[in-house]
Amino acid sequence: MPLTGEYAPSTSQWARDQAEKIEATNGAEGYELHGMRVIVLTSVGAKTGLLRKTALMRVEHDGEYAVVGSLGGAPKNPVWVYNLRKQPHVELQDGAEKHDYLAREVTDEERAVWWERSVAAFPNYAGYQKKTDRLIPVFVLTRL
Numbered sequence: 423m424p425l426t427g428e429y430a431p432s433t434s435q436w437a438r439d440q441a442e443k444i445e446a447t448n449g450a451e452g453y454e455l456h457g458m459r460v461i462v463l464t465s466v467g468a469k470t471g472l473l474r475k476t477a478l479m480r481v482e483h484d485g486e487y488a489v490v491g492s493l494g495g496a497p498k499n500p501v502w503v504y505n506l507r508k509q510p511h512v513e514l515q516d517g518a519e520k521h522d523y524l525a526r527e528v529t530d531e532e533r534a535v536w537w538e539r540s541v542a543a544f545p546n547y548a549g550y551q552k553k554t555d556r557l558i559p560v561f562v563l564t565r566l
């Protein structure tokens with residue numbers, strides 16, 4: 423059952439532009455960053471209940487995805503992390519495919535496996551984790 427509600431654009435213009443381009447072209451444009459694949463996560467705002475769309479690096483394994491709250495190694499989590507913690511029902515668009523998923527924050531060994539997959543997909547994640555004391559949150563998305 424797709425998410426419904428009013429869309430509220432991100433206040434990060436570059437990220438908003440990329441998410442909107444991927445969605446507007448049904449995945450035909452905007453799906454890369456530094457030559458690596460980008461997906462669009464739709465989440466429900468934890469405070470506003472508005473629909474938020476976030477461009478994120480594509481980390482996929484056997485039909486599941488990981489989304490990584492790196493925010494370039496900033497000291498604080500991106501706020502979409504709090505959206506997923508409150509409402510784990512999300513949508514993910516990968517290219518022209520868009521489906522509903524349940525997001526689960528992973529820890530310990532499971533997180534280690536997905537962290538390795540994430541760094542393999544986007545090596546910058548390793549440097550981002552070195553930049554910050556916060557443990558970068560990782561969520562695994564399983565198809566609903």
Ligand SMILES: C[C@H](OP(=O)(O)OC[C@@H](O)[C@@H](O)[C@@H](O)Cn1c2nc(=O)[nH]c(=O)c-2cc2ccc(O)cc21)C(=O)N[C@@H](CCC(=O)N[C@@H](CCC(=O)O)C(=O)O)C(=O)O
Pocket residue numbers: 431432433434436437438440441455460466467468469470471472474476477478479490491492493494499500501502503504505
């Ligand atoms: C800028 C901010 O967005 P954010 O959720 O903090 O996310 C910051 C970034 O993670 C986001 O811009 C990403 O798209 C950046 N980004 C990546 N960010 C990552 O963290 N990881 C990635 O792998 C990643 C890849 C990526 C690729 C391409 C691209 O264009 C951007 C990429 C924002 O939009 N804030 C809104 C609020 C957004 C929101 O969800 N509000 C909630 C409240 C949440 C709360 O505070 O509890 C609500 O509506 O209720 C605002 O200030 O009004």
